[in-house]
Amino acid sequence: MSTLNLIHNTPLIFLDKISAALPGKIYAKAEHLQPGGSVKDRAAYQIILDAYENGSLKRGQTVVEMTSGNMGAGLALVCRQFGNPFIAVMSEGNSPERRKILSAFGAEIVLTKQVDGSPGMVTGADIALAVDVAKDIAHNRNAFYADQFNNPSCIRAHFNHTGPEILRDLPDADVFIASVGSGGTFVGTSKYLKSVNPDIKCIAVEPEKAAILKTGKVDDPKHIIQGTAYGLIPPHWDEALADDFITVSDEEVRDMKKRLSSDQGLYVGYSAAANAIAAQKYLLAKELALNVVTVLCDSGYKYSD
Ligand SMILES: Cc1ncc(COP(=O)(O)O)c(C=O)c1O
Structure with a gap:
């Protein structure tokens, strides 16, 4: 086995503590366990x-x-x-x-x-x-x-691997929720999931004041969700894949980052926390017993707070 064999096939973790007070269940791909520490x-x-x-x-x-x-x-x-x-x-x-x-x-x-x-x-x-x-x-x-913002390999990686891994581990997934940087994760995974089951809802996560995909504008480009939401529509973006959008505040993200580490034992970064809080908000709004899958994009060790 080589280091490269450690890429892909991350565990899909049931966020039992976070899901406890919710009508449905949140599952998260543990991308922070990849050898480079991220998705x-x-x-x-x-x-x-x-x-x-x-x-x-x-x-x-x-x-x-x-x-x-x-x-x-x-x-x-x-x-x-x-x-x-x-x-x-x-x-x-x-x-x-x-x-x-x-x-x-x-x-x-x-x-x-x-x-x-x-x-x-x-x-x-x-x-x-x-x-x-x-x-x-x-x-x-x-x-x-490498040109990650334009290179179609970024979509292929998630279409060929992340999407199939999700349905292998959770065939009855109802919803996929992810934040958007280059858009590779959201677009490639959503495309695959919808190709297998067009009823799966795919929801993009954005900072509340930089929700350009949802609103077409940016009120404040500064937010804590590093690696995502650069205030532009990424070239990979495919709006037909987004069934809805959820916006999150810096404060909500900080709180969820703390909960993920203290309650769930998952020391992950801000975009992971943004995804988890968005999944929680989605389930609270829908009031349905849905299986929501999201992504723990990276570990928390590389952030200063
Ligand atoms: C921490 C973090 N979260 C999320 C993302 C978004 O991933 P993608 O570029 O596939 O949209 C990135 C991308 O660099 C990232 O660094």
Whole structure:
């Protein structure tokens, strides 16, 4: 077995404590248990496999990507297994813990200035600058640009694996709820689930003041759900897949993050907490005994609070 065999097949955990006072049940894919610590390992692995297969990446060629950290960890560890050097371009607004992890996985790190965000809160403009820098590096160093926001491998990873794993472990899933960064997780998983059972409802999670997918506008681009909701409609987005949207506040997310660790024994990050609070809100609003599946996107260890 190699490190790469640890990617995929995460456990689907029944959140019994969180579900106790609810009419239905919440189940969560434990993506924080992936070797790179997040759901992005899946997309990273698929990007590299597909790039080798279609000839756009050669043995030993450098790989570069704009990353808020999790895709960087995934690509760093996957690239190292294949023998490709990896450069992560990231906004300095991401937590220092994330940089440490990327260095530990062997990535070269290039930091870009924040345009209008603040430490811990990365905006669309911050991301746009990091993308420009990553593209320049790809051009100047003849590197392969992974391009997670446009690369269809990110959708394929979740269509081929996350979706099938969910229905293998919970054939009577009724609802899938997930936050949206590049959109790979939501779009790829929802597409698969609906292809098998068109009655499964797929619900996107957004910060209450940056709910661009739901409202088409952003009132405040700053929120604590790092890795998601960059205040833009991601190129992967497919609005036909979203049956509804749930918005969550920073305060609700913080409270759920604490509950997940203290009550449920799951020390996970903010987007995981956003997904869990959205699942709870959905069940409370519907008042039905539904099986809701969501995603624990990453671990809590890389955040400073
Ligand atoms: C912590 C975290 N949660 C959620 C996501 C969203 O995943 P996706 O890009 O598949 O929409 C990301 C993406 O980087 C992330 O880093």
